[in-house]
Amino acid sequence: MSQRELPSSFTPDLVEALLYEKWVKAGYFTAEAKSDKPPFSIVIPPPNVTGILHIGTALDHTIQDILIRMKRMKGFNALWLPGTDHAGIATQNVVEKQLATEGLSRHDLGREEFIKRVWQWKSESSGAILKQMRRFGDSVDWTRERFTMDKGLSRAVLTIFKRLYDAELIYRAERIINWCPRCMTALSDIEVDHSDDAGELVSIRYGEGGDAIVVATTRAETMLGDTAVAVHPGDARYAHLVGKSILLPLVNREIPIIADEHVDPEFGTGAVKVTPAHDPNDFEIGQRHSLASIVVLSPEAFVTGTGTEFDGLDRFEARKAVVEALRKQGRIVAEKRPYIHAVGHCQRCETTVEPRLSKQWFVKVAPLAKAAGDAVRDGRVKIEPESLAPRYFEWVDNMHDWCISRQLWWGHQIPVWYGPNGEVVVTGPDEKAPDGYVQDPDVLDTWFSSALWPFSTLGWPGSTEDLKTFYPTSVLVTAYDILFFWVVRMMLFGLFAMDGIPPFHVIVLHGLVRDKFGKKMSRSKGNAIDPLELMDVYGADAIRFTLARGANPGADQALAEEWIAGSRNFGTKLWNATRFAIMNGATVEGELPTFDSLNAIDRWILSRLSETVKEVDQLFETYEFARACDVIYHFAWDELCDWYLELSKEAFASGTAHDSKRVLGFVLDQLLRLMHPIMPFITEELWTALTGGESIVIAEWPKSIPSHHDTDGEKLILQVQDVITEVRRFRNDQGIKSSQRIPGRFHAPKEFARYESAMRFVLRIDHPEEGLFTPSKTLELGSFKIEMDLSQAIDHVAERARLSKDLVAAKKDRETAIVKLSNEGFMAKAPDNVVIEIRERLAKTDSYIERITVQLAKLPLA
């Protein structure tokens, strides 16, 4: 245990990597499978293997690391489990693009070779994000790193699939699904992004004369697959036509006119074309009326099988061609262009999604979602902040069945085998399908495996020690925009697989990181902030502190580079303060002196520290990271650096600071611990230098000390601060340089005598030489009187202005107080302490006004 001198500045790029390796090597981040310590666990939202650390991830990780590091210091068996997600579509796209540069498609390689190629890609070029997490300081347990395609996790996938299937919660059906014609796969609802696009709305007349009906559509080409026209049953305009049929133009097919409650008679003409194979609503109508579903688009979205001239056209070409053909027949009644309407796009490639009839596997979510909703409703799972809970319910209560099959190769292949006579066998782990059976070629939605993450990573379906110790996990931290993709799904599967025990106790939701004007970051706008570049410049700690400081519960935060610079400056401030403390003999050796034996400056800082510890601890525990950072920032910068160190300098210089050295050592030691979860690197460097300890990572978390709470000490120092500030203000207004020493005399109550030298030191006011003192200015401040001999003349004009301003402010304060005290309602109903406070305020302003008035009267007019 020995102290170390600090270099003049902190160099994050040189230090951070070394510290991180030291921590990993020491095993600080490795959780114990079995332990007497209480468990605290978080599973990381697994980033895509293709991913890099972006600013949102940085925020997410900062919050998780704060919680984990704090709990570790509190003596918990803390586990932060890292890993990555195989990200089916995204990863497959990356490798397919790579193949394309070689002029190959995945079909050229074949399924097996292609998958090999993806694994090869993963082993070579994935893991960028894992390296970046090390740079960022994430205290994750690398010995437990997982990947959704690992053997263990794949086993979990097979297990749950079979269980769900056996419970009749997985089924296969022909449904309208979102189809991406570029990725050539089905997508779930949440993989589709809607945007308002400019399209066209054309109104088409079907039929002739009095029996004609006009329908409107934005996708004219789908009319080739119409199998009915529907109207509302109560719509008198069409009552005479219901039950009859009408000739579908271009195709010349007789289609029925049907009545269905679903049709909105107010919208458009009140009649709609029905294309069951290409629209989800039409599909429902088709089901109710036993209509045929005619697929008119190929998987690539080319018109096919209609027997018309349009076969072979791409959907957008066909749209134009169909409208033209109808126009020639005089059937286009109206056209609206542009027509702004919501259009779905593939989240991964932005291609316009095509609703398409297709045979897919689904999870029946109703019973699972009910359980997921109840777990939050009955308080077993808490959502923080609570205000976001309605968003959770909105989803869980209205969830559609989940399409889980994807027409991809990269992922968990669906464990369903088809026999030669249409038999269907689902294989669990260690099970084999009979010979001659063929496996379903599709793979599962990536979210299917990520939904198992909180327990598959801990060894489920095995009954492992990790699972017993760490499930359910303590908190789940993620941005609110992923609540539905992931959190809801983990709830569904966790409750199902783990016998009704939800996967986490608390869901902590944070917001998104935006640019400095609160606008969404995007590459195209050029306002994206790259945490990796910023880490090079400012270090990881500065980014972490900035993000934590902006993390108000559930709310988005704006971010600007200059604010990160500000956080870096804060680190530097702390660095210099600690360096100064070490140079002046601050120590952590020996017992802290008895509290009552200390001077008020020391008692005050200890009292403030104790309060700060209490507040920060509570704020961390309630996920109020922004406020916690604010409290730390002000304690460290304002109270410790600007006041305590300044007031103590005289004692350090004069060698009378024996107790203060120990107090300062203690305060810094505790403050660094308190800050460590947010700024792990610089606090480690400073703490080990100051204390000679092994590592702050494993240091004990600070405790608030009630006996250090010292109202009198705080009051006294508050007065000292007021006096100093007033004298500084006077000097400033008078244009007296702060380095200019002034002779002066202090007249103050006894209890301040002990602090006169400290105040003189800060204010540069010297004892006057015997017999030579002729005070030219007297400042009266509360019970203080300071006489000064100003070598230069006072600027009376400036002084009059200063005092007049104070007088106005004081009179206003007095007025407010009087109004309240003379208000009968206030006197009768306001609580006693408030009344007392206002009375005191009045007395204070009264005497203040009197003093200023006297001083003003004494001032010469010129």
Place this chain on the structure above:
RNA sequence: GGGUGCUUAGCUCAGUGGUAGAGCGCCUCGUUUACACCGAGGAUGUCGGGGGUUCGAAACCCUCAGCGCCCA
């Protein structure tokens, strides 16, 4: 269309009934035993508009206006 937020200093945001706050920016001064990535001092707000509840409202209620997000 349904839901849900937001509107406070130049900018970004805290502040859930008792004299309006922070960071950044701005102005003045400044090499004093750490720190110019600094210090000291200062300026800046009818808390979106209107109404109500209350002794007392930025905060609670109603209403209007503007902006945002989610879902359809």
